[in-house]
Amino acid sequence: xxxxxxxxxxxxxxxxxxxxxxxxxxxxxxxxxxxxxxxxxxxxxxxxxxxxxxxxxxxxxxxxxxxxxxxxxxxxxxxxxxxxxxxxxxxxxxxxxxxxxxxxxxxxxxxxxxxxxxxxxxxxxxxxxxxxxxxxxxxxxxxxxxxxxxxxxxxxxxxxxxxxxxxxxxxxxxxxxxxxxxxxxxxxxxxxxxxxxxxxxxxxxxx
Amino acid sequence: xxxxxxxxxxxxxxxxxxxxxxxxxxxxxxxxxxxxxxxxxxxxxxxxxxxxxxxxxxxxxxxxxxxxxxxxxxxxxxxxxxxxxxxxxxxxxxxxxxxxxxxxxxxxxxxxxxxxxxxxxxxxxxxxxxxxxxxxxxxxxxxxxxxxxxxxxxxxxxxxxxxxxxxxxxxxxxxxxxxxxxxxxxxxxxxxxxxxxxxxxxxxxxxxxxxxxxxxxxxxxxxxxxxxxxxxxxxxxxxxxxxxxxxxxxxxxxxxxxxxxxxxxxxxxxxxxxxxxxxxxxxxxxxxxxxxxxxxxxxxxxxxxxxxxxxxxxxxxxxxxxxxxxxxxxxxxxxxxxxxxxxxxxxxxxxxxxxxxxxxxxxxxxxxxxxxxxxxxxxxxxxxxx
Numbered sequence: 001x002x003x004x005x006x007x008x009x010x011x012x013x014x015x016x017x018x019x020x021x022x023x024x025x026x027x028x029x030x031x032x033x034x035x036x037x038x039x040x041x042x043x044x045x046x047x048x049x050x051x052x053x054x055x056x057x058x059x060x061x062x063x064x065x066x067x068x069x070x071x072x073x074x075x076x077x078x079x080x081x082x083x084x085x086x087x088x089x090x091x092x093x094x095x096x097x098x099x100x101x102x103x104x105x106x107x108x109x110x111x112x113x114x115x116x117x118x119x120x121x122x123x124x125x126x127x128x129x130x131x132x133x134x135x136x137x138x139x140x141x142x143x144x145x146x147x148x149x150x151x152x153x154x155x156x157x158x159x160x161x162x163x164x165x166x167x168x169x170x171x172x173x174x175x176x177x178x179x180x181x182x183x184x185x186x187x188x189x190x191x192x193x194x195x196x197x198x199x200x201x202x203x204x205x206x207x
Numbered sequence: 208x209x210x211x212x213x214x215x216x217x218x219x220x221x222x223x224x225x226x227x228x229x230x231x232x233x234x235x236x237x238x239x240x241x242x243x244x245x246x247x248x249x250x251x252x253x254x255x256x257x258x259x260x261x262x263x264x265x266x267x268x269x270x271x272x273x274x275x276x277x278x279x280x281x282x283x284x285x286x287x288x289x290x291x292x293x294x295x296x297x298x299x300x301x302x303x304x305x306x307x308x309x310x311x312x313x314x315x316x317x318x319x320x321x322x323x324x325x326x327x328x329x330x331x332x333x334x335x336x337x338x339x340x341x342x343x344x345x346x347x348x349x350x351x352x353x354x355x356x357x358x359x360x361x362x363x364x365x366x367x368x369x370x371x372x373x374x375x376x377x378x379x380x381x382x383x384x385x386x387x388x389x390x391x392x393x394x395x396x397x398x399x400x401x402x403x404x405x406x407x408x409x410x411x412x413x414x415x416x417x418x419x420x421x422x423x424x425x426x427x428x429x430x431x432x433x434x435x436x437x438x439x440x441x442x443x444x445x446x447x448x449x450x451x452x453x454x455x456x457x458x459x460x461x462x463x464x465x466x467x468x469x470x471x472x473x474x475x476x477x478x479x480x481x482x483x484x485x486x487x488x489x490x491x492x493x494x495x496x497x498x499x500x501x502x503x504x505x506x507x508x509x510x511x512x513x514x515x516x517x518x519x520x521x522x523x524x525x526x527x528x529x530x531x532x533x534x535x536x537x538x539x540x541x542x543x544x545x546x547x548x549x550x551x552x553x554x555x556x557x558x559x560x561x562x563x564x565x566x567x568x569x570x571x572x573x574x575x576x577x578x579x580x581x582x583x584x585x586x587x588x589x590x591x592x593x
Contacts, residue, residue, distance in 0.1 A: 042271035180216025
């Protein structure tokens with residue numbers, strides 16, 4: 001398999017350049033700087049989105065859109081922002097969350113997502129939607145959907161691998177409150193997940 | 208307060224190593240002598256692990272450099288006219304499709320393969336005997352298999368600890384990489400894209416406000432089955448059937464024709480009409496399709512005798528698999544025009560979901576309605592297809 005040849009990543013610098021520096025270089029029009037940022041944050045952004053929308057393709061599309069925003073409208077960040085966690089990750093995460101929530105609202109409106117009737121779509125063959133994981137995933141999503149948006153975002157960000165400072169920067173809360181809010185959100189999530197798990201197994205005969 | 212206990216928030220931060228060094232040391236020292244805090248810490252840890260096991264599993268995260276290729280592709284792609292996209296998804300394999308090939312080959316191939324997996328009976332199906340029987344009776348002439356999937360069964364299969372992906376010996380080989388699903392302007396454009404006549408509803412209970420047509424490109428690929436793994440699966444499920452050894456090292460060719468999704472919605476309802484053609488599967492010469500079909504029937508929970516009978520009555524090279532949740536409330540046979548259809552109804556929190564399946568000749572239709580839709584109205588809409 002011949003991959004499209006790309007130069008930039010091979011010649012990467014021994015010391016990681018800061019987001020700020022890359023961002024500045026990107027603003028000067030250096031494509032490689034943009035690519036470096038893309039590669040640096042794609043996975044985290046994808047993870048945030050995947051847990052939000054629960055669909056691989058949608059998550060990928062939204063991640064693409066998020067980076068498209070960075071491509072066309074790179075934010076103005078100060079060193080202060082970056083050192084305090086509200087740097088580029090926070091900015092990207094906010095864009096991603098906004099788009100993700102918008103997408104969910106849009107779907108809800110058109111009721112396109114007809115719950116477990118997804119199967120009825122011969123048009124959707126996403127293997128990650130496959131029956132195996134589908135049940136658990138939809139339960140996770142149901143529980144998340146039930147939570148206040150902020151708590152939900154907090155979990156999505158944390159489990160996408162953001163640091164407390166980055167989470168605080170994204171949600172614009174005090175960094176010192178992240179631990180408390182996180183513990184609370186996890187407890188709420190755990191309790192609700194247990195509840196729905198119980199509901200869904202009751203009333204079904206044992207094979 | 209001397210030697211104070213730490214808050215949940217601080218303990219939680221401790222777990223994530225998100226405390227300052229000084230605080231971290233203090234907490235660590237405190238934990239050594241405070242059983243209560245130690246217990247709370249354990250509870251928090253357990254809680255975080257649970258959440259992590261549910262949220263930390265985004266499946267395979269797309270490779271970022273692949274994603275970047277895709278990004279560049281979209282970036283340099285003018286907002287394409289539908290016909291344009293259809294063309295690039297067609298047989299002319301110019302540069303664009305070559306790039307697309309590298310970007311998403313595995314997923315879509317696996318996706319298609321997933322549908323076929325059901326067909327060859329290598330996937331796990333629940334033993335909802337009566338239901339399966341009933342449906343197979345209705346549709347056996349037309350070669351449609353509805354696959355009920357119950358949550359219990361899923362759990363059971365999870366516990367089997369069998370990795371379905373190992374059923375393939377390698378990544379499927381794409382012959383035609385489908386383009387991303389795309390929106391087209393009208394029926395004519397959709398027909399051009401899929402290459403066969405389409406129908407659309409003309410009668411609605413109330414007029415739709417929004418309509419949308421989405422084309423899903425055709426796919427063509429080959430894959431190989433790991434015969435030993437498949438056999439292992441059958442024995443795990445205590446199914447007495449043989450996976451044909453002719454499959455060993457041989458390509459299975461799958462063609463999934465293009466399909467179309469039409470969406471009609473207003474404040475009262477959302478109707479989604481899917482139409483397409485059955486996938487075509489070509490097995491290696493000598494492979495005993497009937498035996499595989501029989502294995503599939505057994506996995507479905509059909510009685511052995513009947514499984515044998517049914518497997519012989521079907522043309523397994525052109526069978527459509529439609530999975531559905533087994534805990535639905537009502538399912539009945541209805542008449543759509545002069546053909547038989549299957550109507551499934553379910554009460555939901557937000558109202559009422561209906562799904563109607565029928566087909567004519569090689570085409571199948573699935574009309575799904577949610578919101579305020581009565582079954583009679585749904586059938587009327589189905590009958591109004593032109």
